[in-house]
Amino acid sequence: MLKHILIASAISSFSSASIVPFINSNNINEEENFIEFLRKDIEENKFYLGKQVYSEYDGKIFTSQESLNEYILSNSIVQSEFTSSNPSKIIKDYEHMTLDETKIYDIDMDKFLPVYRDAFGNIAQTSQKALDIYTHGGLVRQKYSYDEEEWFDSPEEAKINQKDKMKINKSLYYIHNNKYYNAFNLKDINNLLNTFEEGYFVNKTKSLEGNQLLQPIIEYGNKDILYKKMKRELKENFFDSYFYEISDMDYQNKLSFEIKDKNELRIAYPGRSQEIYYSGSRPQITFANKYSSTKDMIDDFKNIVKWSEGVESGGAGIGRYYWYRDFDLIENSNKVTATVKLLPKWSAGFGKNKPSFDHYTYTNKTVSKINTYYDKSKQQLVDSVGEFSKRYSIQESTREDKSIMYDSWFDEYFQKNITSFPGNENKLVRYEDILQENFIKNSDQSVYKDLLYDVNYAKGTAYSLIKSYYDWQRVKNDLLNNPVTVNEEIMYQLRPDFYATKEQLDSFIALQGKFNAVLKYSYGSNADLSSPDGKLLANTYEEAREKQFANANLSLKKRYIAYDVFENAIESGNSEQEAIRELQNNILLESKMVHKKEIENWNWDVKKSYDSIISDGRYLVYKVKAPKSNNYIYYSSQEMALKAALSNARISGDVNKMSLEKYVYTYTDSFTQKEYSVIFYNNDIDSAIQKILLEIESIKKILH
Incomplete structure (x- = not known):
């Protein structure tokens, strides 16, 4: 260290012109000594920073892939371009997901023309050409009739029909x-049903648990009435069993202490001073663990094996022996580890009074609450109710508890199950569907959309269309088992003054109440x-x-009827042209604006699908210059374009991945106390020495 100080002092005392040019100075020995000192000190005190991985591209260094990507994007190496071409329709190479650059059309609406979809899904150049595919003169027929109800291809057929039907x-x-x-007329009955009210028909054959019921639940009514009926019907099932499958008892074990005589109880929560309780206090703790009974909780608390013995500072001669134990407790809704200490009352020293569990009276203050969920998965909480004292099992719930939870649960069940028709919320009840038992059903197939009629609002009663259908089936089966022959035709006596055919029976439902036929x-x-x-x-x-x-004085009427290729017809009483015009006026054509360049590539002599149109919207594509070319390669996403740009750069050698060993060294001038820190790589100590010498020289120039 002394050598370091002396050499540093000597170096610091040099003139400003004598530091860097050590090589040219006369103080060769001092220079060599200082350099040798630096070399040794760097070797001993350098700090390894790890490997520095970087990419070299376009003459710049990038220390992360993100910065390289950002540079490529910001310097237009990957460029974006708006196009009207749907990228999914112009893929040229599926392996590399490149787009056909010849089919990239711009979005200038002045370069677009309308085209139309014809009856067969092909492209038509004009709306008239599209309409002419739907219908033309060859699809117009002359029809004749006397009563204007049924129309025939010739006057003779109309005449024969008129005679037959009179x-x-x-x-x-x-x-x-x-x-x-x-x-018996389906159209008439559907019109009648339009005057009925919306309702529901319940045919529930399974319990809430999914078990087969001995007696199905059959109910019907509007929403309000059905709510009351089903709430009554499902109540006992819920109370007896289902409640226990969708509910649980959540409880927190709490223990209260009454301190006897002059003993103490202390609780040390993390982050704050311990709380000291004396006789007359009633401290309480809430356990994070679960105990299934008062005995379990108190027995665990008194388990001497889990307690440790301590002594107050100064030893037993001055202080007291005490017991302590760490518990996982709940404090302010958080789980914490706190230390509980049991201290005996003071004695005359030497720890005569020992801690004891008997110095305290224990009271179970456990509180519980019931959680009820929508179903057995227990994913959706419906309601919670508490605070109950010392309940550990859902089996301890009272009928009053169940009643409270049932009210909340049934509201949810009624909305999400009984009156929920996923995908068919707006579908209407049709007479034909009722006849074929194609009912609109709820999610568990137990409730059908129904129609109510002959509603007595004062009494809240009505008749159900579906129930009428089921009631009629019993009567119908009896009739079918007893056919009669009338005028050599098999008939069925529906009532004393009317015989019905089999077809009439199949399209009939006997309505009730005031609806007497x-x-x-x-x-x-x-x-x-x-x-x-x-x-x-x-x-x-x-x-x-x-x-x-x-x-009887009927005249023959003539009418032109134009059909489209799908056999839809619009009637006109004047001419073939008017019939075609009337039909075409009722056709809503689908059209698109298509780029002129795309249209120029079409061969109008060949049918082309309307769905194959490329320029069908507004899209953003990305382009990258092809290697060794001024041409662009197009991609549908920025990610693929960026990936291609990086791949091209690596292939061409524009991107180099490098890895260097990185070190830092700090030299402190003992004379000036100035620090010189340098970064160097691959243990190139000579470069570190040169950087330090240059920094010292720079400082000397500033000082002088």
């Missing part, structure tokens, strides 16, 4: 709000005629005949 029919009708609805007569080919206003209906056979004769 007969008297009878059918059943529901009358509601002064309108007539044919009981009435018998009406009509004429025409349709036995189940729709006549909402009733003008085409008669109360008797003779009345229907009178209407038939009154309308």
Whole structure:
């Protein structure tokens, strides 16, 4: 050290011009001694900083991949470009995910033209060409009719039909709000259903646990009524068993102490002074651990094996022996480790009074709460209720507890299960679906969307369409087992004055309440005629005949009907052109704006899919110059472009990965107390010496 000080003092006393040029000075020995000192000191006191890995690129050093990436992006090595071309449709090389640069179209809307989707999903150059694919003169047919209900391809067919249908029919009708609805006509009944109210039908065959019920739960009603009914139906199942599967008892063990005589109890929580309790105090601790009974908790507390003995400072001759033990406790909702000490009352020294568990009275202050979840997975908490005293098991819950939790749980269950129809929230009940039992069901298939009718608001009662369907099935099966022959046709006696065909039975549901079907007569080919206003209906056979004769002077009507390629039709009574125009006016064409360059590449003599259009939006692509070329390579993402740019740079040798051993050394001038710190690599001590000499010379120049 003395040598270090002497040499440093000698060096510091040199003139400003004599430091760096040691090599040229006359003080060769002093220079060599100082350099030798530095070399030895560096060797002994250098500090290894580890390996320094860096990349060399474009004449710059980058110590991290992120900084290299940032440099490449900020210096336009990877460039972004807006395009209207969908990158997923112009991939040229799937191995490297490069894009076809010839199909990168710009976003200048002045360079776009509209194209259209035709009936078969191909591209049409104009809207008219697209419409002409949907329909044309070859799809227009002339139709003839006498009654304008059914249309035929020739006048002869219309005439034959008119003759055949001039007969008297009878059918059943529901009358509601002064309108007539044919009981066998699907369109009429669906219109009638539109006047019904939304409701629900319950056909629950399994318990809340998923076990098969001996007696299914059958209920129906609107939302409010069903809420009350199902809450009543599920209550005992919940109380008896399901409550225990979706609930648990959460409790915190708390122990209270009453200190006898002049003994003490101390509690030391981390981070603060210990709390000292004397006789008359009632300290309390909350355990982080769980005990299943008062005995378990107190027995564990008194387990002498877990306690240690200590003595106050000064020894037993002055202080007291005491017991201490660390407990995991809950303090301010946090788990902490605290030390509990049991100290006896003072004696005349020499530790005559010993600590004892009997110096304290223990009271169990454990509190509990019930947690009830939505289902057995216990992922969603519905409600919690507490504070209960000394309950350890959910089996200790009272009926009152269950009642409170049931109210909260049922609200959740009613909303998320009973009245939840995932994907079908807005789907309406259709008559055809009821007939085929294609019910709209809730998530567990136990509740169906229903319609209610003949609602008595005063009493809160109504009839269910689905229940009417099930009630009718029993009657229908009896009818099918007892067919009769009427005019050589198999029929079924639906009521004393009406026989129905099998087709009519299959499309019929007997509604109840005020919806008693009435018998009406009509004429025409349709036995189940729709006549909402009733003008085409008669109360008797003779009345229907009178209407038939009154309308017998019929004239032949002609109509042009244009069909599209999907057999959809729009009728027009004037001409073929008008029929086509009417149909085309009702067609909503799909169109897109497409880049002119893309359109120029199309061969209009070949059908091209509308979905194959490339310039279908606004996208951001990225480009990188190809190695040894001024051409760009395009990518769909910045990540792939950056990866390509780095790969190109490594292949061409532009990016070099290097690794150096890094050291730091600090030299302190004992005369000036100035420190000179240098970084050097690969144990190049000579470079470190030169850096120190240069820094010393620089300081000398400033001083002089």
